[in-house]
Amino acid sequence: MTEPRGDDEAAASFILGMTGLLVFNILLGPFAIALAALSLTRRTHRPLLASLGLALGLTDLLVLAVIGSVDHTLSWHMVS
Numbered sequence: 001m002t003e004p005r006g007d008d009e010a011a012a013s014f015i016l017g018m019t020g021l022l023v024f025n026i027l028l029g030p031f032a033i034a035l036a037a038l039s040l041t042r043r044t045h046r047p048l049l050a051s052l053g054l055a056l057g058l059t060d061l062l063v064l065a066v067i068g069s070v071d072h073t074l075s076w077h078m079v080s
Contacts, residue, residue, distance in 0.1 A: 006042030009035045010050035017056025021063065029060030 013035035020028030036054035044050050067073070 006039035006044035006050070007046050009039035009042070010044045010046040010053060013039060013053025013057065014049050015053075017053045017060060020060035021056065025060040025064045029057045029064065032057030032060065 013032045016028045016035065017032035020032060032053050036050045036057060039050040040047060040054070
């Protein structure tokens with residue numbers, strides 16, 4: 001039996017990070033960060049993908065902080 005390498009976690013962190021830029025960044029950002037860290041700890045064969053997932057997860061939280069400070073809320077809304 002082979003040792004898990006973290007490749008699936010790297011892909012999942014990237015997908016969650018990308019999705020978190022659009023919706024649910026308060027939930028998906030931390031999950032992307034956690035999965036990327038787990039993947040990098042397991043020495044994945046896809047370190048670039050895991051690093052991108054980590055960066056996108058952090059960006060999700062940064063976007064949330066900027067929206068929260070500018071709009072004084074933790075939700076998005078479109079201005080029409």
